[in-house]
Amino acid sequence: MRQKAFILFLCLEQGLGGLKTYRNLKKPKNEYPKNQNDMNITMNINQTINSNVMKKSITMLLLLVASIVTMAQKHPVDKLFEKYAGKEGFTTVLISSKMFSLFSNLETDDEEFDDLMNSLKSIRILATDNDVELDKNINFYDEIMKELKVSEYEELMVIQEKDQNVKFLIREVDGKIVELLLVSGGMDGNALISIKGDIDLKNISKLSKSMNVEGLEDLEKIDKKKNKD
Structure with missing residues (x-):
């Protein structure tokens, strides 16, 4: 009887462990804890993207202004x-x-x-x-x-x-x-x-x-x- 109970306990423990592993796999990425290095990398990437977007916007604005000035200066x-x-x-x-x-x-x-x-x-x-x-x-x-x-x-x-x-x-x-x-x-x-x-x-x-x-x-x-x- 004790042997059967021990075997049942092992099965339950293995089952619960598998369930925990499954839940961890299903957990969204944003729920994982981030360390400071990961957060710094993410911030640097966002800053780079924002900087590139800003540069492109400024370039397009300058081209538009130059085009308007050129048209205005036509003889x-x-x-x-x-x-x-x-x-x-x-x-x-x-x-x-x-x-x-x-x-x-x-x-x-x-x-x-x-x-x-x-x-x-x-x-x-x-x-x-x-x-x-x-x-x-x-x-x-x-x-x-x-x-x-x-x-x-x-x-x-x-x-x-x-x-x-x-x-x-x-x-x-x-x-x-x-x-x-x-x-x-x-x-x-x-x-x-x-x-x-x-x-x-x-x-x-x-x-x-x-x-x-x-x-x-x-x-x-x-x-x-x-x-x-």
Whole structure:
């Protein structure tokens, strides 16, 4: 009898031990006691993660601010071209320095024209297509002049009529004209011409007569003004 009781006691003890082991396996990890080293490691990991997240957030914020500043600093002429170029009702002409180099390789009897082709870097033209309704709703002159840093330019010629404003502006660097800007806006049509390079006003009117590009005819007004002077 005592032997059977002892065997039963051993079985119960083994069973309870197995149950304790099972319970320990089922216990969630966060219920295990942590020593100080484990807690320090966990804190360091959390601090590293938070630091990385903060660095990424700051980087994204700086990129966003830089993008906004870049957009705000765009030249009004560039902004106007981006706004209307290629859209219905507008004519856009872009002539690069490569095209001018091709012109300069042509043999002509006009040395002044050849010199002009060699000195120009680019011509950009944006104009409305004689659309009365379109000209009622937009005005290149107003859009450009309200944002243009006028202090960087010198007025060459101004034409003001009842429903039309035209202005010729030049920008100089070290005594040389590097940009000629024509802005026209009103009911009679809207046009913007930007010419960059080493510009000689004596020859600039030749562009209209020689290249036959729509929009350049306004440059002949410079020649007329020069003859009056």
